[in-house]
Amino acid sequence: MTFHQPVQDTPLLRVTGLTKHYGARIGCADVSFDLYPGEVLGIVGESGSGKSTLLASLAGHLRPEFGRIAYDGRDVLAMSETERRRLSRTDWAYVHQNPRDGLRMGVSAGGNVGERLMAIGGRHYGDIRAKATDWLGRVEIAADRIDDRPSAFSGGMQQRLQIARNLVTAPRLVFMDEPTGGLDVSVQARLLDLLRGLVRDLGLSVIIVTHDLAVVRLLADRLMVMKSGHVVEQGLTDQVLDDPQHAYTQLLVSSVLQV
């Protein structure tokens, strides 16, 4: 299910032959794909299939041994650390599975959202606060909670706060690592609905890692299926889910519980 405008023809992110080993073990091997502006790419696979390794390598948290990552025509792996960190503060965003990893738990909700603004030079308190209030509204957190700490929030609210904190600088590329993990199904549904709206409105490019096929069915335009560090199948989401070709994908699709 896609709602956005037709994608442009130059890829935002071009990944070729990305390989990351943990000693002798394979983290992920020879992964190549293009991500176009406004496109949502889902990565699915069982635990240990290398999807989180892949995401961390893409986002610069891990250093892959081989391969190239080109963002907007610039070689990410050849960048200086200053440049890469600036990129990850402005153009990129990373939504952690556990909001505790992505939030500052000792800092108020407003401060959490404002941090990225201040990191890129925001020095006007009134402006920062207005923007934070606006973003809390967009992720359906009441404005009067702006001075509460995330520890006073429910799990779903924390996750929404983490999303607001990441999107406030209007990034172009968002990495999400199981954003709905650990939430109950009704909260999951609302979060997915919210994410879908934000992705559509802001024209974000997203790489979303999950083991939940319902999440990718709802959000992703394209799908990559990983097993043992390798990509075994990729294609349009509906195509892959409705007509899986690889044996592992068939197994994955057929193991979804029906209520």
Place this chain on the structure above:
Amino acid sequence: MTDQAYNFAYLDEQTKRMIRRAILKGVAVPGYQVPFASREMPMPYGWGTGGVQVTAACLVPEDRLKVIDQGADDTTNAVSIRKFFQRTAGVEVTEATAEATVIQTRHRIPETALSEGQILVYQVPIPEPLRFLEPRETETRKMHELEEYGLMHVKLYEDIARHGEIATSYAYPVKVEGRYVMDPSPIPKFDNPKLGGNAAIQLFGAGREQRIYAVPPYTQVVSLDFDDHPFVASKAPHDCDLCGASESYLDEVITDDQGSRMYVCSDTDFCATRQEAGHHGRLGVPQFSSKKIAKSLEGFCAAEGVTE
């Protein structure tokens, strides 16, 4: 007279040389925290072991030393450190700011303007300004390296969100020469404007944390703030009750359990000098002066071996 059991100024020459190297590096890179091999000193951490080591490395026999604790010359910390250097280095000591060549201070900058040739040594408990926001040392070092100081403003943001103004009143973060963000040690933010453009060399020593940093003379030091919430060097809105000074930093002293209180200069030398010059405050002619008390007790508790 020096206690001959010790090397001059307590530390051995190799240690002083190592500390001087760290000081020189600190002066060359203003605001940068230089690691040094802090020694065990004959006083507990938190009592100024960092400042004492820096002072020991700077002292020469011709120096005149002044030691203050919260501005006062006659509080425990100041008295014991002064006595320590009288005994181990045999240097002259003084309470007059203008006469001192080396001033070791805890949590204040003297009111009297410092001049070229003077060295001001600060005792620093926690040198890392980002510590309470980012507990990982590896990460804060990276942040200094890459000049990622947005987080410092998050702290100020939190202040305004919670208190309506920047409530940080001491250890107020500053940016040195447009590069490093520095913790000026827990001096009141009233003293922050004196950090920049100061004629004296300012050295900061953190013993437990093993860091030395410096602000060379006439360095630009800017207190961080927001455009719509500018930095204000605040003090209690009173005059000194002893000397009547309106422009000095004040201590509040509770005088009984009926809510009476008085405000006195935290800089005792400044206050006493003014009183001697005939100024007096709300409480009229002073009933006591720290200098007079010190003089009257001199015969009883002057440091051993001190020759006047």
